[in-house]
Amino acid sequence: MSTLRHAVADLGAERFEYAASRRFATWLACCIGVTVLLTALSLLVGTTSLEDSLKWLLSPDAQSSVVLWQIRLPRTVGAWFAGALLGLAGAVAQGVFRNPLADPYLLGTASGAALGVTVCLMAADASIGGLALMGQIGVTGAACIGACAATLLTVTLSRGVLQTASLLLSGIVTAFLLSAVTSLLLLTKPEIWREMQTFLLGSTSFISWSSATLLGIVLCICIVPAVLLSRGLDALTLGEDTAQSLGLSLPWLRLGLLGMVALATSTSVGQVGIVGFVGLVAPHLVRETISVNHRQLLIAAPLGGGALLQAADLVSRWIIRPAELPVGAVTACVGGAYLVFLLWRRSRDG
Amino acid sequence: MAEARPQLAPLPSVLSCRDLSVAYGSRTVFEDVSLEICVGQWTAVVGPNGSGKSTLLRTLAGLTAPKTGTIHLQGRRLSAWPRRERARNLAWLAQTAAPTELTAAEVVALGRFAHSGWLAHRKAQDDASMHRAMRATGSLAWAQRRLSTLSGGERQRVHLARVLAVEAPVLLLDEPTTHLDPPHQEDVARLLREQAHRCGVSVVSAIHDLSLALTADRLIVLGRRGVVGHGTIRDALAGDWLSAAFCTRVDIVEHGGVHLWKPALAAPDLER
Numbered sequence: 001m002s003t004l005r006h007a008v009a010d011l012g013a014e015r016f017e018y019a020a021s022r023r024f025a026t027w028l029a030c031c032i033g034v035t036v037l038l039t040a041l042s043l044l045v046g047t048t049s050l051e052d053s054l055k056w057l058l059s060p061d062a063q064s065s066v067v068l069w070q071i072r073l074p075r076t077v078g079a080w081f082a083g084a085l086l087g088l089a090g091a092v093a094q095g096v097f098r099n100p101l102a103d104p105y106l107l108g109t110a111s112g113a114a115l116g117v118t119v120c121l122m123a124a125d126a127s128i129g130g131l132a133l134m135g136q137i138g139v140t141g142a143a144c145i146g147a148c149a150a151t152l153l154t155v156t157l158s159r160g161v162l163q164t165a166s167l168l169l170s171g172i173v174t175a176f177l178l179s180a181v182t183s184l185l186l187l188t189k190p191e192i193w194r195e196m197q198t199f200l201l202g203s204t205s206f207i208s209w210s211s212a213t214l215l216g217i218v219l220c221i222c223i224v225p226a227v228l229l230s231r232g233l234d235a236l237t238l239g240e241d242t243a244q245s246l247g248l249s250l251p252w253l254r255l256g257l258l259g260m261v262a263l264a265t266s267t268s269v270g271q272v273g274i275v276g277f278v279g280l281v282a283p284h285l286v287r288e289t290i291s292v293n294h295r296q297l298l299i300a301a302p303l304g305g306g307a308l309l310q311a312a313d314l315v316s317r318w319i320i321r322p323a324e325l326p327v328g329a330v331t332a333c334v335g336g337a338y339l340v341f342l343l344w345r346r347s348r349d350g
Numbered sequence: 351m352a353e354a355r356p357q358l359a360p361l362p363s364v365l366s367c368r369d370l371s372v373a374y375g376s377r378t379v380f381e382d383v384s385l386e387i388c389v390g391q392w393t394a395v396v397g398p399n400g401s402g403k404s405t406l407l408r409t410l411a412g413l414t415a416p417k418t419g420t421i422h423l424q425g426r427r428l429s430a431w432p433r434r435e436r437a438r439n440l441a442w443l444a445q446t447a448a449p450t451e452l453t454a455a456e457v458v459a460l461g462r463f464a465h466s467g468w469l470a471h472r473k474a475q476d477d478a479s480m481h482r483a484m485r486a487t488g489s490l491a492w493a494q495r496r497l498s499t500l501s502g503g504e505r506q507r508v509h510l511a512r513v514l515a516v517e518a519p520v521l522l523l524d525e526p527t528t529h530l531d532p533p534h535q536e537d538v539a540r541l542l543r544e545q546a547h548r549c550g551v552s553v554v555s556a557i558h559d560l561s562l563a564l565t566a567d568r569l570i571v572l573g574r575r576g577v578v579g580h581g582t583i584r585d586a587l588a589g590d591w592l593s594a595a596f597c598t599r600v601d602i603v604e605h606g607g608v609h610l611w612k613p614a615l616a617a618p619d620l621e622r
Contacts, residue, residue: 098448231460231463234452234460235460235463237450238448238450239447241408241444242442242448245411246437246460247434247436247438247464248463287451292451293453293456
């Protein structure tokens with residue numbers, strides 16, 4: 001009897017996972033291939049011409065190796081990590097809120113980070129008592145602290161993580177509130193507006209090896225609980241009640257995953273500013289091309305997000321070289337166009 | 351009608367509630383409901399729309415907190431059960447399931463959620479349970495299909511398989527026959543009876559179709575103000591509980607050993 005049971009069990013569930021994992025493997029291979037290609041390309045693109053960059057690569061000297069290995073490589077690696085963090089956070093947020101339109105910034109992290117940066121720049125500008133401290137924390141630290149504080153405010157306003165609807169609303173309230181404060185502060189100090197602009201539009205140009213390392217470490221920290229909790233996210237797709245009846249603890253799942261989303265977004269916002277659409281589009285791209293369960297999604301979405309931001313970084317450096325576009329503007333254009341395409345296809349199909 | 355059975359000792363109860371009242375805000379759904387769910391019996395819950403069939407099942411499943419009253423599962427207060435242990439002993443099926451992109455096999459595998467840890471991989475034992483459940487509901491053929499590509503009835507059978515895969519001693523099913531065509535409704539009824547009689551599972555299901563509900567072992571009849579009656583089909587028919595619950599005359603006729611609900615509406619004149 002037991003051998004029969006095993007034989008039929010093999011027929012049922014096991015085989016399908018094989019078929020699905022083949023498409024999944026194709027996706028992973030594509031993402032990794034694209035990433036390698038983009039990394040190679042990004043070494044060649046910069047203020048110098050392509051020929052010069054090629055010459056640098058083939059016969060490096062002291063100056064060129066600094067440009068290639070200390071400026072261009074950390075930048076593209078950091079962009080990949082930041083994109084991966086946003087893709088992961090977006091996929092988790094969409095799962096937790098059971099809403100395909102959720103994005104990593106819905107807990108108010110973006111406006112919190114903007115406020116943090118504004119305060120930091122103002123303090124530096126005014127050279128008041130806080131200057132020494134602010135100088136140590138730096139703009140990226142201030143953005144990170146602001147994002148974390150905004151998340152805390154959102155969770156406090158919604159009185160915990162029990163109600164998804166009130167969490168979403170609190171996120172919106174927090175975002176508006178903090179944006180209003182930021183605008184007020186900027187009114188009193190218009191001269192820091194230009195510096196703020198770089199941050200608000202997102203920029204990968206400040207990434208050094210240390211910030212790329214930080215992004216990489218945070219990605220490793222975040223992906224572990226995300227993948228471990230992925231079956232909980234699968235259960236959640238059946239509805240909150242059903243998930244609970246299956247033995248899932250909703251508050252703990254939400255707390256763990258939203259904490260992860262907050263950590264991932266605040267780190268990436270701190271290093272590359274507010275880059276929109278990557279967190280929204282990367283999970284969509286995965287779901288549209290290969291429909292998957294959450295364990296696969298939470299591995300595929302960061303890979304896709306990383307490649308997306310890397311590509312956007314490359315485009316932003318290429319289009320009007322030797323000058324640069326803000327990378328957030330590129331992701332907004334590409335992401336917006338992709339969403340419009342999705343809408344158009346939906347309305348056509350049905 | 352079968353001949354009168356000898357009076358047996360009361361069946362042991364696996365799930366019971368005492369003086370249960372549930373309210374959504376200020377609106378009371380039902381008050382002072384006391385029930386004993388018997389081991390190895392299929393109990394159908396019937397009643398008019400809004401009488402609280404779903405709420406009763408949700409409350410018994412621990413998903414809706416009662417205003418007053420207590421619920422005991424296997425002699426232990428429901429709220430005192432550890433979450434996962436309770437999920438292994440009490441399975442619940444929602445009236446409508448949220449759409450999901452998961453495959454049928456992945457959905458049924460979620461029924462084994464409380465048996466394996468979050469990290470643990472599915473064991474051969476879990477696969478065997480999944481397989482049994484999918485074969486029993488006739489959903490094995492779609493194991494590899496995504497739920498979004500299945501019809502409503504097929505989807506319902508997959509969710510039923512998910513509930514069976516839990517292999518819990520108590521099943522609470524909210525309208526397990528919705529979206530199913532009549533032959534498949536009968537299959538589900540047969541399945542529930544088999545689960546109860548052969549596997550000793552206590553099944554409680556809200557059922558819309560009165561004729562189908564009357565094939566169950568026991569009946570809980572809910573009216574506008576709580577429980578009208580709770581007992582065997584014979585008790586229900588003798589007491590005319592259905593008419594009392596629906597506040598209108600409900601005719602049940604016996605035909606070839608089954609009880610059927612007879613609409614008061616006359617059939618159209620076929621000769622015309």
